[in-house]
Structure formats: C-alpha cells, structure tokens
Amino acid sequence: MTATTTRASRTPRAKKPEGQWKVDGTTPLNADEEIKQQDGGLSARQRVIDIYSKQGFSSIPPEDLAPRFKWLGLYTQRKQNLGGELTAQLSNPELQDEYFMMRVRFDGGRATPEQLRVVGEISRDYARSTADFTDRQNIQLHWIRIEDVPTIWEKLNAVGLDTMMGCGDVPRVILGSPVAGVAKDEIIDATPAIEEIVRDYLPREDIHNLPRKFKSAISGNVRQDVTHEIQDVSFVGTTHPELGAGFDCFVGGGLSTNPMLARSLGVFVPLERVAEVWYGVVQIFRDYGYRRLRNRARLKFLVAEWGAEKFLQVLEDEYLDAPLVRNAPVQPHLGNRDHVGVHEQQDGRFYVGVKPTVGHATGEQLIEIAQVAQDFGIQRIRTTPMKELLFLDVEEADVAPLQAALERTGLYANPSEFRRGIISCTGLEFCKLAHATTKSRAIELVDDVEEALGDLDVPISISLNGCPNACARSQVSDIGFKGQTVTDADGNRVEGFQVHLGGALGLGEEAFGRKLRGHKVLASEVSDYVIRVVGNFQQDRQPGESFQQWAVRADEELLQ
Structure with a gap:
C-alpha cells in the first residue's frame, strides 16, 4: 500500500x-467554564462586602479576582510604568495592580444630574478624580481600592445606579438612543x-x-x-x-x-x-x-x-x-450618527449635545456639569456611544447660556470636526492588554491637528486603540490606529500603531477600510502622520468627496 x-x-x-x-453537554472544557459552574460570578459580591473589603487585596483568591469580579463591574488595572512591550511577555497576575477599574452601568445612556453628581463625588473621593465616558454609554473609574467598594456601591445604589454585570460573561449594558x-x-x-x-x-x-x-x-x-x-x-x-x-x-x-x-x-x-x-x-x-x-x-x-x-x-x-x-x-x-449641537425636540424644546475630548473627565468636572444642569432646571442627561453628553428639555432661550456654561466646565459645544470625531480606549495607562498609550495621546493629537489645520469642512473619525481588540472601533473609523510594539530606526522596541484607513459603519462589507501592507506609525509620530494624511486629502480630494471615499481610492503614497 x-x-x-x-x-x-x-x-x-x-x-x-x-x-x-445543547450539542456537547455542559461539562466544562476550560478553567473559566469550571469556575463559572462552581460558583456564579455575582456570588462574589457578598464576599467583597464581608471579607475582602475588610481584609484587603491579598485576601482575594484568584478565581474571584478573575473572572468573577468582572460580574461585579471590576477589573484589576495595569501596574504603572510597565511598557507596552511587556504586555505579551508577562502574565495577568504580573501585569495587574492592586487597584480596580470600576464600570458604572447606564442602560440606554440615561442619567440625572443627581446621578452624575454622585459619580463625580465618588470619583473625587475614591478614584483619584478619574472618570471616562465609554462608547458603551457607561462611566469608568480608576484607582478603586477594594476597601472602598462597599461604600461606593451604597452611594451608587442610593441614586439608582450599580456596577453589576458591567463586565463578565453576561449581557452588558443595553445601548439605547440617547434621544x-x-x-x-x-x-x-x-x-x-x-x-x-x-x-x-x-x-x-x-x-x-x-x-x-x-x-x-x-x-x-x-x-x-x-x-x-x-x-x-x-x-x-x-x-x-x-x-x-x-x-x-x-x-x-x-x-x-x-x-x-x-x-x-x-x-x-x-x-x-x-x-x-x-x-x-x-x-x-x-x-x-x-x-x-x-x-x-x-x-x-x-x-x-x-x-x-x-x-x-x-x-x-x-x-x-x-x-x-x-x-x-x-x-x-x-x-452623521452623533448628536452634537442643538436639535429641536418633538415638544418644541431642544436638546443640546456637547463633547468631552475623548470622553475624559474629572470628578470635579462631573460635579460642575451636574450643577450646571440643575441651574437650568434640566433633569435628563444622556451619555452616547460617541462619548458625548446630551442635555434634554432645554428651553430655547436657555440654549446659548447653557452652551456657554458647559464650555466653562471644559465641554465643547461647537467642537472642530477633529475633536468631534475622535475616540480612544483606556490604553496603556490602565489596560493590561494594551501595547500603546491612547487617551493622553488622543488629547494631544487633537490639539496638534487643530493648531496645524484649524478645522475640516467634512466629518472625520479618528480612533486610537491600545491593542487589537478594537474597543474604540479602529476598523470602522476614517483613521484607525491599532496599538502594537514596533521597532524604531535604532532597533528599539517602542510603542506604535498599525493604521486602518477609510472604515465606516453603514458600508456593508466595505466597512473595514484598507490597511497598508507593512505600514506602521511610531507613537511619537501620530500627530505628524494625521496632519500629513489629512493635508493630502485636502489637496487631492474631488468635489463632495468624503475622507472615507478618498482614503479607499487614494494612491498609497498619499496615505503613508
């Protein structure tokens, strides 16, 4: 034979x-499945209250720390000063710090000034004044100590909020139209x-x-x-x-x-x-x-x-x-799918959409925003998948004064297209999966591009992602950066990005744009790259052409 x-x-x-x-039976086939069957994720909540908050971080067993704490809306955050090149080299326990990211759930993006104020006070008092609006309409806090979690839960529950099932193998927050x-x-x-x-x-x-x-x-x-x-x-x-x-x-x-x-x-x-x-x-x-x-x-x-x-x-x-x-x-x-600007409601009043740069805020800022809303008699605030804040039920005479008051808190009522369309994930600062810094770099990028180019007369979406997981939607953005460790001209392993160009939702299978083969951008060169490519777009585009349409058909040298 x-x-x-x-x-x-x-x-x-x-x-x-x-x-x-229903096909193979329920016998667990990996460690996570075994842990979940032994004891459900939400069971860890009472242990946080009774044991871990009293005995400290070292008292938390690994199977509760991950995965069960995810069911409680808690992730351990990344140790500071661990470079992105270490992400693929160290294990999760080696990467994690003794502090947590906490995700506060806002189903449908619905919030009140009172709720925003309480989250701001929690941020100020327990989270080193961190607060990030996410593209899933939540607010994330950082630097949370396990000792403070029960108190934070009590404060959230008192205004109808919680963190349960903010993460984990469960139905996450339900996105809803903010209007x-x-x-x-x-x-x-x-x-x-x-x-x-x-x-x-x-x-x-x-x-x-x-x-x-x-x-x-x-x-x-x-x-x-x-x-x-x-x-x-x-x-x-x-x-x-x-x-x-x-x-x-x-x-x-x-x-x-x-x-x-x-x-x-x-x-x-x-x-x-x-x-x-x-x-x-x-x-x-x-x-x-x-x-x-x-x-x-x-x-x-x-x-x-x-x-x-x-x-x-x-x-x-x-x-x-x-x-x-x-x-x-x-x-x-x-x-455009966002809600920035002033829009008339069904009842003749107005809603006003403003933009915090890349969704970042401080605890004190949230408290100020809540106070502005209350000063204008606003009871309904909305978060959005585009990381905006909307204020509903505004009287026409109050629109301009409200916008001015919100501007004073650091929100942008009339953002440039660059500031309006930028989004980033948590990045290397806190995320254990990240290879690159994103949030602070996105803030710097907007400032640099506005200084160099002013504004753009067509919408443009820019996303910075610290890893391939695309939490900031890199594949469906006009310019999407995917974090990875790259080698610079001197042979050093440094932060960098792969670039996606011309992606957009609503385009069917063409939504994911194009990648340039072998093209990487050093993190230190992101601003220069965006300024160069957008400048090429302004020079080379045809009448009525969007950035997305141009990026898909442009010669490759114009996209380098």
Whole structure:
C-alpha cells in the first residue's frame, strides 16, 4: 500500500467539541467554564462586602479576582510604568495592580444630574478624580481600592445606579438612543423595551453564565445611533407597510481580531416583542455558543457558521412563543450618527449635545456639569456611544447660556470636526492588554491637528486603540490606529500603531477600510502622520468627496 493510499484511507479526525451546551453537554472544557459552574460570578459580591473589603487585596483568591469580579463591574488595572512591550511577555497576575477599574452601568445612556453628581463625588473621593465616558454609554473609574467598594456601591445604589454585570460573561449594558422619546427624527421610542429587559430579564440567573460577553443595542432613531452593526444583537427602527413602526433585528456583529458585521434577520419585531426576542437570542448564545476556546466564544462565530436563515429558524422553533413577521432589512443610515449641537425636540424644546475630548473627565468636572444642569432646571442627561453628553428639555432661550456654561466646565459645544470625531480606549495607562498609550495621546493629537489645520469642512473619525481588540472601533473609523510594539530606526522596541484607513459603519462589507501592507506609525509620530494624511486629502480630494471615499481610492503614497 502506498503512502498516498494510506493517507487517503485514514479515518477523518473527529471534530473537537466546541462546548455547546445543547450539542456537547455542559461539562466544562476550560478553567473559566469550571469556575463559572462552581460558583456564579455575582456570588462574589457578598464576599467583597464581608471579607475582602475588610481584609484587603491579598485576601482575594484568584478565581474571584478573575473572572468573577468582572460580574461585579471590576477589573484589576495595569501596574504603572510597565511598557507596552511587556504586555505579551508577562502574565495577568504580573501585569495587574492592586487597584480596580470600576464600570458604572447606564442602560440606554440615561442619567440625572443627581446621578452624575454622585459619580463625580465618588470619583473625587475614591478614584483619584478619574472618570471616562465609554462608547458603551457607561462611566469608568480608576484607582478603586477594594476597601472602598462597599461604600461606593451604597452611594451608587442610593441614586439608582450599580456596577453589576458591567463586565463578565453576561449581557452588558443595553445601548439605547440617547434621544429616545424626544427626537423629531425618531421612528419609534424604544425606551419601554430597554426598561423591560433591565427590569424583567437581566435579573434571571439563567443568563448569568454565557460563553462570553454579550453586547446589545436598541434604537428607534432614524440615525441608527447605537452602532448596531457591531453588536451581538441589536434592534433598529423600521416601518412595516401594514404594521407600522417597529424594529429590524440584527445578530452576530463584533470587531476585535476577527471583525464581522451583524446580519439582519429580515423580520419585523413590534415594540412589545423586543424583550422576548432579545431573551431568545441570549438563550441561543447560552445554549449553542462556543465555550471551549475563549477567542471563539462570541455569537458572531455561531452566526457565521449557521447563517441568518438557520439562526432565525432555531430562534422561532425553540425560543419564541410565535413566529415573527418577515420584512425587508432596514437600509443603513449613511449620514452623521452623533448628536452634537442643538436639535429641536418633538415638544418644541431642544436638546443640546456637547463633547468631552475623548470622553475624559474629572470628578470635579462631573460635579460642575451636574450643577450646571440643575441651574437650568434640566433633569435628563444622556451619555452616547460617541462619548458625548446630551442635555434634554432645554428651553430655547436657555440654549446659548447653557452652551456657554458647559464650555466653562471644559465641554465643547461647537467642537472642530477633529475633536468631534475622535475616540480612544483606556490604553496603556490602565489596560493590561494594551501595547500603546491612547487617551493622553488622543488629547494631544487633537490639539496638534487643530493648531496645524484649524478645522475640516467634512466629518472625520479618528480612533486610537491600545491593542487589537478594537474597543474604540479602529476598523470602522476614517483613521484607525491599532496599538502594537514596533521597532524604531535604532532597533528599539517602542510603542506604535498599525493604521486602518477609510472604515465606516453603514458600508456593508466595505466597512473595514484598507490597511497598508507593512505600514506602521511610531507613537511619537501620530500627530505628524494625521496632519500629513489629512493635508493630502485636502489637496487631492474631488468635489463632495468624503475622507472615507478618498482614503479607499487614494494612491498609497498619499496615505503613508
């Protein structure tokens, strides 16, 4: 028998189980799954109160520190002065400090001045005055000591806030349109669906152990203002020719090292069924999601294998009370999706959108912002996926004075396109996965570009990410920087970035733009690079051409 025949006659190797509960059973296939089955993540909350806050950081066992603390909205932050070149060389325990990042949850981005003031006071008193608005409408604090966590929880709970399930293998915060119920361009108000999910479904223990994190978004706004294309599940406002206003449902989106766009299920979901369908999708992920390998434990991989048609069939056959009406997929909104500026509401009043640079604030600043809102009688504040702050229900006569007062707190009522469109992740300052500094560099970048170029007459989005996980959406930005360690001209290993150009949401499979082969930018040269490329755009563009359109078709030397 020849070697060729021997190879051909071999029995195919059996496919390894993926850890799908309904296919492979619930036997854990990795350490994280074992820990989650032994004791749920939320169980660590009482231990924080009774033990760890009294005995200190050293009393926390590894299995609570990670992964269970994630269920409580807590991550250990990175030790200071550990360069990005060490990220891939040191283990998580070696990288972590004895302080925590704490994520305060704002479902739908809804906040009150009182809540903002309390978060500001917590930041000032317990977090070294750190506060970052995230692109998931949360606020993150740093330098949190375990000894202070119970007190912080009490202060948050007193104003209706908490950190539970801010992280972990659970449904994270539900993104929502920041102008739900007030915008004149709204198709349908999704607020009741978000409230039903938070009230009736999130407390259910049967969805507190998912394969990995699960990201949701619900918006009835015509601007599609919740980045629905990159969520695990999202509901986007649409209109059925006979049934009126409701939602399209998308599943399986996500970025990171394997970016995929969510797929429409081609159905019409009425408002009263959104929560039911959301819960069904979560259950599919729980029962059929891949659990063996953490880097494949996202819903997007299941959707990619099944396809939208099979996914819908399983959803209807196994998890819903009744089938859904078929409907044409909603068309993407290609215009600006943010809410900066002054906009008239349905009731004739106005909402005002302002921008903190890269979402960064201080505790004292949050307190000042809350006071300004109260001085103008504003009771509703909103955070957004674009890291803006919106102030609702503003009387027309108060618009200009409010903008001026907010400017004095350090917010930008009329930001340049560069300041309006920039976003960054936490980066090397606090994140254990990062290879590069992002937040302070993004602030410096905006200042440098404004000084060199002034403003731009078309929108431009710039994102700085400290690692490949794309928390700041590098693949779908006009100019996206992905942090990595690179070698400079002298052979030193230093902070740098790979560059994505011409990405944007709403473009289908072309959303991820282009990468220049072998092209890296040293962190120290980021400002010079952006100034050079944007200058080339201004010289080379055609009439009416956006930066995204230009970047996709421009000669490579203009993008270097």
